[in-house]
Amino acid sequence: MRDRLKWLALLGGVMLVAVLPVGCGGGGGGGDTMTFGSASDPVVLDGALVSDGESLRVIDQIMETLVGLEAGSTKIVPELAESWTASADGLTWTFQLKDGVTFHDGEPFNAEAVCFNFDRWYNFSGPLQNSSVSYYWQTVFRGYANNEDDTLAPSLYQSCEAQDELTAVITITEPSSAFLGALALTNFGIASPAALTEFEADAGTVDEEAGVFQPTGTYGTENPTGTGPFKFESWERGDRLTLSRNDDYWGEPASLETLIFRPIADNAARLQALQTGEIQGYDLVEPQDIATIEGDANLQILDRPAFNVGYVTINQAMPPMNNPLVRQAVAHGLDRQAVVDNFYGGRGVVAHQFMPPLVEGYADDVTQFEFDPDRARALLQEAGLTLPVEIEFWFPTDVSRPYMPDPRRNFEAFAASLNQSGFRVTARSAPWSPDYLGRQQNGTAGHLNLIGWTGDFGDPDNFVGTFFQSQQPAWGTNEFPNREVIDILNRAERETDIAARTALYEDANRLIADWIPGVPYVHTSPALAFEANVTGYVPSPVSLEEFQTVEFSDEEESEETEETETE
Amino acid sequence: MLRFVVRRLLLLVPILLGLSILVFLWVRALPGDPASALLGERATEQTIEQVREQYGLDRPIHVQYLSYLRLVVIDRDLGTSITSRRPVTEEISRRFPATVELALAALVFAIVLGIPLGFFAAKRHGGVFDNASLVGSLLGISIPIFFLALILKWIFAVELGLFPTIGRQSAEISIDHPTNFYVLDAILALDPVALGDAVWHLVLPAIALGSIPLAIIARITRAAVLDVQNEDYVRTARAKGLASGIVDRRHVFRNAMLPVVTIIGLQTGLLLSGAILTEKVFAIPGMGSWLADAIEARDYPVLQGGILFVAVVFVLVNLVVDVMYGFVDPRVRVS
Numbered sequence: 001m002r003d004r005l006k007w008l009a010l011l012g013g014v015m016l017v018a019v020l021p022v023g024c025g026g027g028g029g030g031g032d033t034m035t036f037g038s039a040s041d042p043v044v045l046d047g048a049l050v051s052d053g054e055s056l057r058v059i060d061q062i063m064e065t066l067v068g069l070e071a072g073s074t075k076i077v078p079e080l081a082e083s084w085t086a087s088a089d090g091l092t093w094t095f096q097l098k099d100g101v102t103f104h105d106g107e108p109f110n111a112e113a114v115c116f117n118f119d120r121w122y123n124f125s126g127p128l129q130n131s132s133v134s135y136y137w138q139t140v141f142r143g144y145a146n147n148e149d150d151t152l153a154p155s156l157y158q159s160c161e162a163q164d165e166l167t168a169v170i171t172i173t174e175p176s177s178a179f180l181g182a183l184a185l186t187n188f189g190i191a192s193p194a195a196l197t198e199f200e201a202d203a204g205t206v207d208e209e210a211g212v213f214q215p216t217g218t219y220g221t222e223n224p225t226g227t228g229p230f231k232f233e234s235w236e237r238g239d240r241l242t243l244s245r246n247d248d249y250w251g252e253p254a255s256l257e258t259l260i261f262r263p264i265a266d267n268a269a270r271l272q273a274l275q276t277g278e279i280q281g282y283d284l285v286e287p288q289d290i291a292t293i294e295g296d297a298n299l300q301i302l303d304r305p306a307f308n309v310g311y312v313t314i315n316q317a318m319p320p321m322n323n324p325l326v327r328q329a330v331a332h333g334l335d336r337q338a339v340v341d342n343f344y345g346g347r348g349v350v351a352h353q354f355m356p357p358l359v360e361g362y363a364d365d366v367t368q369f370e371f372d373p374d375r376a377r378a379l380l381q382e383a384g385l386t387l388p389v390e391i392e393f394w395f396p397t398d399v400s401r402p403y404m405p406d407p408r409r410n411f412e413a414f415a416a417s418l419n420q421s422g423f424r425v426t427a428r429s430a431p432w433s434p435d436y437l438g439r440q441q442n443g444t445a446g447h448l449n450l451i452g453w454t455g456d457f458g459d460p461d462n463f464v465g466t467f468f469q470s471q472q473p474a475w476g477t478n479e480f481p482n483r484e485v486i487d488i489l490n491r492a493e494r495e496t497d498i499a500a501r502t503a504l505y506e507d508a509n510r511l512i513a514d515w516i517p518g519v520p521y522v523h524t525s526p527a528l529a530f531e532a533n534v535t536g537y538v539p540s541p542v543s544l545e546e547f548q549t550v551e552f553s554d555e556e557e558s559e560e561t562e563e564t565e566t567e
Numbered sequence: 568m569l570r571f572v573v574r575r576l577l578l579l580v581p582i583l584l585g586l587s588i589l590v591f592l593w594v595r596a597l598p599g600d601p602a603s604a605l606l607g608e609r610a611t612e613q614t615i616e617q618v619r620e621q622y623g624l625d626r627p628i629h630v631q632y633l634s635y636l637r638l639v640v641i642d643r644d645l646g647t648s649i650t651s652r653r654p655v656t657e658e659i660s661r662r663f664p665a666t667v668e669l670a671l672a673a674l675v676f677a678i679v680l681g682i683p684l685g686f687f688a689a690k691r692h693g694g695v696f697d698n699a700s701l702v703g704s705l706l707g708i709s710i711p712i713f714f715l716a717l718i719l720k721w722i723f724a725v726e727l728g729l730f731p732t733i734g735r736q737s738a739e740i741s742i743d744h745p746t747n748f749y750v751l752d753a754i755l756a757l758d759p760v761a762l763g764d765a766v767w768h769l770v771l772p773a774i775a776l777g778s779i780p781l782a783i784i785a786r787i788t789r790a791a792v793l794d795v796q797n798e799d800y801v802r803t804a805r806a807k808g809l810a811s812g813i814v815d816r817r818h819v820f821r822n823a824m825l826p827v828v829t830i831i832g833l834q835t836g837l838l839l840s841g842a843i844l845t846e847k848v849f850a851i852p853g854m855g856s857w858l859a860d861a862i863e864a865r866d867y868p869v870l871q872g873g874i875l876f877v878a879v880v881f882v883l884v885n886l887v888v889d890v891m892y893g894f895v896d897p898r899v900r901v902s
Contacts, residue, residue, distance in 0.1 A: 043650070266847050
């Protein structure tokens with residue numbers, strides 16, 4: 001009996017220890033502090049060396065770029081540059097910089113600092129030239145001062161000159177209309193030259209065995225220094241990354257005093273942490289959680305405008321797909337509306353072209369192919385084929401993408417509607433990486449396959465340029481290139497007049513819709529979740545979201561205080 | 568004794584060598600590689616080739632292995648993580664304490680609750696308590712950890728608001744972490760609030776992770792106590808009039824503990840594998856969630872280094888358990 005009592009006492013003690021501290025901590029939010037749940041830790045806080053969204057999310061609060069994007073859109077607006085002009089040949093760009101801006105370390109922001117950054121990127125060498133490190137520089141500027149790899153193209157960047165304190169002149173080697181928009185990428189944020197040097201941003205060792213570039217300086221891990229509304233405070237890897245308000249900010253200072261990012265890899269865990277108030281917002285909300293969040297009066301869902309496209313590739317190198325009538329039959333045979341209605345939880349819209357509507361160059365009047373099995377069968381017969389027409393249709397397994405949460409379901413619905421339309425579909429699948437992607441890209445994934453794309457930045461070139469400006473085996477365009485489309489895209493890329501350029505991309509979209517290299521079927525809107533009293537967060541199609549304007553609204557402040565300030 | 572320990576430690580060499588080959592081949596047998604995992608839709612044949620070349624994945628596999636072996640043995644380095652670009656050893660020094668802390672908390676929970684549960688169940692053999700604990704332990708073994716974790720979080724954190732659901736400490740706490748054992752760090756910092764906070768964060772994960780060991784320990788204890796209770800020496804002790812509490816404590820309990828200690832040792836492996844799910848669900852930056860993410864990213868250096876490290880720990884823990892036999896039961900001679 002005494003034994004049992006002793007055990008019970010011990011148990012009671014354990015429980016007490018467990019429960020005691022309740023109330024002496026808070027949710028870490030409310031008032032001046034916001035905690036945001038991210039999916040993972042950043043890699044390093046140096047935009048030039050990363051391409052992952054979690055790194056860029058944090059860097060975007062610390063760094064600013066020459067040009068920015070209007071909140072919630074892809075429209076280019078002044079940021080660190082007040083204005084700019086391009087020379088008639090489109091090669092020389094003159095940027096007038098904002099006056100009175102200082103870096104977080106007190107150093108002045110000026111034309112010299114701008115050129116220092118551009119020259120730094122241009123002169124990357126060794127492992128810094130790898131596309132896993134400087135992916136965006138390569139995407140936009142292609143090559144470096146000294147390309148160390150044969151596969152790298154000559155650089156688009158030529159030089160940068162500080163004409164005077166506040167005038168930076170950047171020269172490029174050929175006209176590029178995408179150049180200006182690309183400067184809005186967080187990757188090209190202007191960092192303090194003093195900090196880059198002092199904290200050895202480019203120093204690093206290359207792991208002999210695995211070849212991984214490991215930064216040895218502390219710039220990207222402890223001392224990222226920009227001009228943005230938040231300053232770097234501290235980073236406990238795996239646990240939290242803390243930013244504090246930049247009180248000397250040149251613009252409207254942030255309302256939040258402290259901004260904390262906590263990595264929570266598990267989706268369900270992120271939702272629960274939001275429900276308990278440990279975080280006040282998170283990204284990458286799972287479609288199945290949206291109803292729960294919308295049903296909770298304390299929480300809200302924000303939509304990010306669609307910036308992706310899911311499409312069915314048609315491989316023209318595989319007969320009879322070289323016949324335009326057959327491709328039209330495919331377009332009429334895919335029940336896109338049903339797929340979008342049934343598998344996207346109300347967050348998708350049917351796509352008719354290869355770029356989302358908010359990108360410049362989207363044409364409102366492209367040919368649309370409604371689901372029409374009779375028409376599809378008629379077209380196949382017109383093409384002289386015996387029904388049913390046998391085709392192979394590939395889909396990936398083990399993957400979920402924003403534009404294709406469950407590829408198998410999309411496939412099954414499409415296969416059913418195609419079978420109604422005079423085709424006989426053979427299902428083929430492979431694991432997403434590397435088998436499926438490899439086959440998709442080298443044109444060995446059947447007559448049809450499922451794939452898609454999420455834009456890197458708000459430029460038509462990043463969509464139709466990526467897909468159609470060169471011949472790609474995925475479409476079978478090695479055999480059937482559409483010279484007209486390629487020609488228009490080449491002209492558009494060189495056109496620096498925005499209106500003329502937009503018109504060219506609209507033309508390209510009309511031509512592509514008639515050519516039917518594939519069938520776009522969906523644009524989706526990813527969701528973010530916040531506490532209901534969070535205001536001022538403007539979702540951006542390209543995920544460039546500033547916390548500068550975020551605040552906790554007043555009417556629910558009292559409730560919030562009650563919950564979190566029980567100390 | 569010393570010879571026993573030394574011999575066991577020497578055995579580590581062939582074990583690790585064999586294991587390193589297995590792990591090396593296994594990570595490369597996973598479909599995909601770091602290059603394609605890193606680049607996704609953006610991967611072109613050219614970029615994949617470039618990245619593979621950078622990571623040395625284009626070399627013959629035996630050359631890759633020998634170069635890895637040289638790195639580990641001669642440079643005493645485990646390489647650099649492809650995803651975080653930090654040295655694997657640095658990551659381990661930060662993450663391993665988190666996992667150990669969690670595993671210890673789970674073990675404490677399992678032992679403190681499991682042994683008395685098993686003991687009383689045996690004492691009331693066939694009774695309601697016994698049957699209830701049997702059903703309970705069956706449940707404990709069969710509920711998947713992540714499911715239990717989500718349920719625990721839902722009830723105690725979301726609905727009741729008693730516990731936090733993520734991480735190792737609250738946002739307001741800021742103390743130094745010289746050891747990375749947050750409980751120990753709080754004690755070293757003489758900060759009772761930080762200590763309470765660290766323990767508070769451990770409760771739900773420890774219960775989730777400790778549920779299976781708890782059930783197993785309770786069942787083994789029960790079986791062992793039932794066995795020992797019927798031994799001649801127990802009957803003799805009772806016959807000579809010893810108080811039943813003393814018989815239970817000195818004769819039954821001590822003798823029944825031997826199999827329990829073995830089981831506790833074996834639970835280490837289980838705790839480490841269970842930590843993968845628990846850490847993920849509770850967003851604890853430990854070894855488990857790290858290795859799980861590394862599988863997804865095909866982060867070869869992390870998988871190789873991390874798994875080898877865990878294997879060494881596993882072998883050492885088992886050695887400690889073997890040595891402990893001698894203390895629990897002097898009749899066992901290690902030789």
